[in-house]
Amino acid sequence: xxxxxxxxxxxxxxxxxxxxxxxxxxxxxxxxxxxxxxxxxxxxxxxxxxxxxxxxxxxxxxxxxxxxxxxxxxxxxxxxxxxxxxxxxxxxxxxxxxxxxxxxxxxxxxxxxxxxxxxxxxxxxxxxxxxxxxxxxxxxxxxxxxxxxxxxxxxxxxxxxxxxxxxxxxxxxxx
Numbered sequence: 218x219x220x221x222x223x224x225x226x227x228x229x230x231x232x233x234x235x236x237x238x239x240x241x242x243x244x245x246x247x248x249x250x251x252x253x254x255x256x257x258x259x260x261x262x263x264x265x266x267x268x269x270x271x272x273x274x275x276x277x278x279x280x281x282x283x284x285x286x287x288x289x290x291x292x293x294x295x296x297x298x299x300x301x302x303x304x305x306x307x308x309x310x311x312x313x314x315x316x317x318x319x320x321x322x323x324x325x326x327x328x329x330x331x332x333x334x335x336x337x338x339x340x341x342x343x344x345x346x347x348x349x350x351x352x353x354x355x356x357x358x359x360x361x362x363x364x365x366x367x368x369x370x371x372x373x374x375x376x377x378x379x380x381x382x383x384x385x386x387x388x389x390x391x392x
Contacts, residue, residue, distance in 0.1 A: 227364045236280045237303075241265060241273045243310070246296070246303050249283065254293040309340045 223231035237243055244263055253259055260270055274294060277283040282300035286293050296303075308328050315324040316339075328337045342350040359368050 227362070227367045236276075236282070237306070239273065239276075241269060242277060243307070245270075245273055245277060246282065246300060247307050249294065249296045249300065250304055250307055254295065256292065256294070259294075305340065308337065312337075312339055 223235040226232055237246075241263070245259060248259055248262055253262055256267075256270065256274075259265065259274075260267060263270070265273075274283060274285070277300070278285060280299075281297055282303070283294050284297055286295060311326065311328060329335060330337065342355070344350055357371060359371055363371075
């Protein structure tokens with residue numbers, strides 16, 4: 218079966234899913250964040266076949282998330298700056314899982330500040346002024362890369378929300 222791609226979609230979420238939507242990709246990134254660098258260690262830690270691991274590492278390299286380095290007689294993998302930026306997504310998923318899909322005995326890992334030992338606060342959205350933004354306060358507007366279909370979709374959503382007079386989970390604002 219041919220792989221569906223979202224790379225030409227006018228949606229940053231869809232294009233991100235194109236890269237990160239496969240669970241192995243996120244687990245490989247998690248392993249890299251935790252310090253795994255060698256192919257055999259990925260395979261052992263993830264209990265993944267060599268073929269799948271090889272394909273996923275290649276895909277992550279193609280997208281500029283992972284680099285492959287020759288070290289002595291072996292090979293090691295590392296996250297690029299683009300890959301390191303995924304730490305926020307991994308920690309958000311860890312926190313979400315601990316809260317909404319917990320194990321009976323509690324969290325298997327506690328993320329913390331390694332310098333102070335303090336646990337991380339739950340990840341929250343803030344605006345550029347540092348104000349926290351709850352879902353009820355979140356809005357969308359067309360960005361500089363929005364095409365006509367994206368602008369039309371936002372217009373339709375605004376119109377539907379105003380006709381219903383209902384508060385939608387994601388209120389669309391134009392300003």
